[in-house]
Amino acid sequence: MRSPSAVALDAHAAATLRYIRASMDAAGTVAVSGSAGVAMGVIGLLAATLASTGSLRPHWLAVWLFAAALACSVGGVLMARQASLQGFTLFGAPVRKFILCLAPGLFAGAAMTFVHWQENNLHAIPATWLLLYGCALISTSAPTTRMVGILGSLFALLGLITFCLPESLQTVALGAGFGGLHLVFGVMIRRKSRVS
Amino acid sequence: MPSASKTHADSRFDRLVYERVRLGMMSALAVRDELTFSELKTLFDVSDGNLSAHARKLEDAGYVTCTKSFDGRRPKSVYRLTAAGRAALNRYLDHVEAVIKATRTA
Numbered sequence: 001m002r003s004p005s006a007v008a009l010d011a012h013a014a015a016t017l018r019y020i021r022a023s024m025d026a027a028g029t030v031a032v033s034g035s036a037g038v039a040m041g042v043i044g045l046l047a048a049t050l051a052s053t054g055s056l057r058p059h060w061l062a063v064w065l066f067a068a069a070l071a072c073s074v075g076g077v078l079m080a081r082q083a084s085l086q087g088f089t090l091f092g093a094p095v096r097k098f099i100l101c102l103a104p105g106l107f108a109g110a111a112m113t114f115v116h117w118q119e120n121n122l123h124a125i126p127a128t129w130l131l132l133y134g135c136a137l138i139s140t141s142a143p144t145t146r147m148v149g150i151l152g153s154l155f156a157l158l159g160l161i162t163f164c165l166p167e168s169l170q171t172v173a174l175g176a177g178f179g180g181l182h183l184v185f186g187v188m189i190r191r192k193s194r195v196s
Numbered sequence: 197m198p199s200a201s202k203t204h205a206d207s208r209f210d211r212l213v214y215e216r217v218r219l220g221m222m223s224a225l226a227v228r229d230e231l232t233f234s235e236l237k238t239l240f241d242v243s244d245g246n247l248s249a250h251a252r253k254l255e256d257a258g259y260v261t262c263t264k265s266f267d268g269r270r271p272k273s274v275y276r277l278t279a280a281g282r283a284a285l286n287r288y289l290d291h292v293e294a295v296i297k298a299t300r301t302a
Binding site for chain 2 (some may be wrong): 006013014016017019020021023024026027028
């Protein structure tokens with residue numbers, strides 16, 4: 001039978017390990033993957049191209065929704081891969097913070113998409129997506145990097161501009177944002193992580 | 197039997213790293229390249245004086261480095277973990293794990 005002092009020592013050592021882990025988690029940041037940005041950018045550009053072609057043009061919303069689901073999956077897998085390569089736990093506090101910051105903006109985007117679709121107000125969807133995705137990214141700059149905040153600000157700005165654009169240019173704006181901005185920032189983040 | 201110098205180094209290490217705020221500072225700096233004084237203060241919810249005293253002890257031991265600069269007109273102190281600090285933290289983790297193993301097999 002273990003002595004009470006051995007049990008106390010064991011509990012104290014375990015509590016110390018938990019404290020070290022909590023300190024690391026609190027200070028840790030989510031490793032943003034440049035590859036995820038590049039992959040999401042390529043998917044965005046493909047979606048913009050497909051949604052602009054003659055036969056698929058009436059189904060642009062379905063094309064973009066499919067692209068969004070695909071980009072989220074690919075981006076998520078690449079971010080998880082990056083986190084494991086850098087030795088971060090996948091479900092640690094920084095990742096929880098990242099998800100908590102990102103989710104409200106994405107949820108609002110999904111809700112607004114449903115509302116616009118029900119009201120047959122489809123022309124407002126691209127600007128709403130860009131604006132709310134931008135706001136979500138600005139929030140996630142806290143547990144990630146300042147570069148993500150800059151990317152989010154550009155998305156939000158593009159969203160505001162898109163509200164004023166004619167309907168014919170809105171797919172172009174989606175392509176510029178979800179394709180172009182993701183691609184450019186993905187390349188920049190990859191370069192920066194290679195240098196450091 | 198451990199040498200006198202090693203025993204001395206271990207006891208010095210114990211006093212430095214064992215304290216809760218210093219252990220937290222070193223753990224946080226192990227996962228971040230650098231942290232500012234205000235970031236550390238927010239993380240551990242301690243007073244300026246308390247944090248300064250702990251940071252100075254770690255600096256004196258060569259476990260962290262402090263770079264002072266100005267952010268506009270405001271002074272800014274940036275802390276980084278040194279190789280010696282990382283080794284000390286790893287050694288401490290080994291000690292704690294050894295204690296857990298020893299008490300569980302006892």
